[in-house]
Amino acid sequence: MSADPEQHMVLAVSTVIFSLRPHPDTGEFTLWLPLVRRIRDPFKKRWALPGGPLDNTQDLAEAAKSTMHRTTQVQPRHLEQLYAFGDVDRSPDAPERVVSIVYWALVRQDEDLQVVDAENVEWHPVEEIPSPLAFDHDLIIRYAVDRLRAKVTYSPIAHAFLPEEFSLADLRRVYEAILNRALDPSNFRRQILSQGTVEDTGRRMTGTAHRPPKLYRSAPKSSRYALTIEETP
Amino acid sequence: MSADPEQHMVLAVSTVIFSLRPHPDTGEFTLWLPLVRRIRDPFKKRWALPGGPLDNTQDLAEAAKSTMHRTTQVQPRHLEQLYAFGDVDRSPDAPERVVSIVYWALVRQDEDLQVVDAENVEWHPVEEIPSPLAFDHDLIIRYAVDRLRAKVTYSPIAHAFLPEEFSLADLRRVYEAILNRALDPSNFRRQILSQGTVEDTGRRMTGTAHRPPKLYRSAPKSSRYALTIEETP
DNA sequence: GGACTTGTGGTCAGGTCAACCTGAAGGTTG
DNA sequence: CAACCTTCAGGTTGACCTGACCACAAGTCC
Secondary structure, eight states, X not given: OOOOTTOOEEEEEEEEEEEEEEOTTTOOEEEEEEEEEOOSSSSTXXXXXXXXXXXXXXXHHHHHHHHHHHHHOOOOSEEEEEEEEOOGGGSTTOSSEEEEEEEEEEOOHHHHTTOOOOTTEEEXXXXXXXXXXXXXXXXXXXXXXXXXXXXXXXXXXXXXXXXXXXXXXXXXXXXXXXXXXXXXXXXXHHHHHHHTOEEEEEEEOOSOSSSOOEEEEEOOOOOOSSOOOOBOO | OOOOTTOOEXXXXXXXXXXXXXXXXXXXXXXXXXXXXXXXXXXXXXXXXXXXXXXXXXOHHHHHHHHHHHHHOOOOXXXXXXXXXXXXXXXXXXXXXXXEEEEEEEOOXXXXXXXXXXXXXXXXXXXXXXXXXXXXXXXHHHHHHHXXXXXXXXXXXXXXXXXXXXXXXXXXXXXXXXXXXXXXXXXXXXXXXXXXXXXXXXXXXXXXXXXXXXXXXXOOOOOOSSOOOOBOO
């Protein structure tokens, strides 16, 4: 247990990095995220979220970004603070008490492809996490997925998964992967267009085996929200 | 400035405590919150949110609750983590870097009335905050109010302001105070009843100068949300 | 009793959303 | 080449939600 008053306290940053890739078996798009295999106790050899102690010269979001880049070489597209986890007993057997400020991020599909798995870093489909993870990281991931699902329904963050230009069907497949259910193409189209978060590029995709779809880009954000603390690098 | 790598880092808890009281001038209900006058540098004599360093043996929420009780004698009814503020330059002139995990809470009207203002603690209407506050506390309050406004529209937290039994008009006045606009009594009634968060006690208020309203109590929470990290003491 | 105030219940028009339908525009296949 | 298949693009319909408004209920106050 960790209730020794004399014990050292550590402030750390953990990161949940979402990417979108086809599942190797089914070919369906699903969420993936990188895990790091721990090489020391506690939880030696268990998988864990990328993270590290907070550097005294970095803002929290900076620290999250550099942790992400250091472990996975990705540049997050959407970055947002999730929660601060700090229960006393969340790191049993650890020599020190750890308070983790968790950030979650979305990375773009095309950038993601350049990624080569480093040693002790592996990407996993979010429904096939090698549980139990170290610490309370299973809980953190569940919470992050819930937040992503909720947020995608009222905020245009899904664009962050896609490259510069995309068809509405691409965007719909992103939503379907996140929400894990099929969406009516026609209704989806109407909703997205009505909210004004995408704009027509005037061009169409070529080489499709069917009617070529229009290409869109995400519209420059109008300041929709009065106040936002989220960072979007 | 605070970018000295050798500098000490402190993990603190700050709290935004919302209460509902009539405004002394207009008699309209508005949000109030307690502030503490700082007695030492930095920001000596400025008003600040109640808070304190995180004790090594306490969970974050516990620490928030004990800070609230210590400074204001209130027992929060709804308690929720707001955000972790940790930019390097948020405490200029402070001898150490401070990362603050902020909680916000709602306290019940009737409990609130027992409160006697301690020295250096004062309650203020939320639109009449004595700005500028210490540190980034103005920003924190704005953020907390935004969150409260948003949350009240999709979650039955407003009940936390009211005593055990209340009329729908009482509840409506709470919503009106938070959202800062008038609501149609009839439509409000329909919405609240349809969401099933209150139940009829079978009794009516007495001694009113008009038709006596029914009394309701808040319904036992069904597990509406799949996953919640919020604490409601 | 009559005026007044607030609670309670209902109607109605407009908007939103999911389910469904139809045609357009390409490639694919015999 | 012609028939066909797939996906995009756009429209229609009905269920439901919401806000504005109306009418009555049930007390107190003068």
